Amino acid sequence: MNVSRAPGELELVRAFVNTLDVEDAADELANPGALTGWLSAHGLLRGGTATRADLANARRLREALRVLLLANNGVSVRKEAAVTLNRAARRAGLGVRFEPVGTARVEPEARGVDGALGRLLAIVSVAMADGSWGRLKACRAEDCRWAFYDRARNRSRHWCSMAVCGNRTKARTFRRRHAA
Ligand SMILES: [Zn+2]
Numbered sequence: 001m002n003v004s005r006a007p008g009e010l011e012l013v014r015a016f017v018n019t020l021d022v023e024d025a026a027d028e029l030a031n032p033g034a035l036t037g038w039l040s041a042h043g044l045l046r047g048g049t050a051t052r053a054d055l056a057n058a059r060r061l062r063e064a065l066r067v068l069l070l071a072n073n074g075v076s077v078r079k080e081a082a083v084t085l086n087r088a089a090r091r092a093g094l095g096v097r098f099e100p101v102g103t104a105r106v107e108p109e110a111r112g113v114d115g116a117l118g119r120l121l122a123i124v125s126v127a128m129a130d131g132s133w134g135r136l137k138a139c140r141a142e143d144c145r146w147a148f149y150d151r152a153r154n155r156s157r158h159w160c161s162m163a164v165c166g167n168r169t170k171a172r173t174f175r176r177r178h179a180a
Contacts, residue, residue: 004148048112069138092118
């Protein structure tokens, strides 16, 4: 098992953010068809196909989520991220649904891609409530930004991989310090 995987449904959020490989500029969501395919394959889209507007919304949401994951890693939050998240939540018609057995959950009203993205936001809100959210982080390396789940007892991980990003960043800092 990859130790960076998030528990339960939160792994879907991590996988969604990582559909863009920042380092290689490779985007799994390259076109509306690819978005339809990804959301369906991950059980988020139940019917319907993505449009160009859906694709733009999904990509915006992905980067807003990445901003939050950077905040979980001690990098300050940009205010626009919350605006984007709230817009997506509104489009999805996210609301609380109560069941006869005495439980409640956050669910989207909307169908199609708006609803599928809403399901991701519902997972985020549950993770924020149960405390697992703070462990989902984006790598601090500017050319990486890969999403990983920090299982360290004291939540001290900064890099997706100490061997790659950690050492590379340290070497760069070292060179910079010694260049002057
Ligand atoms: Zn990294």
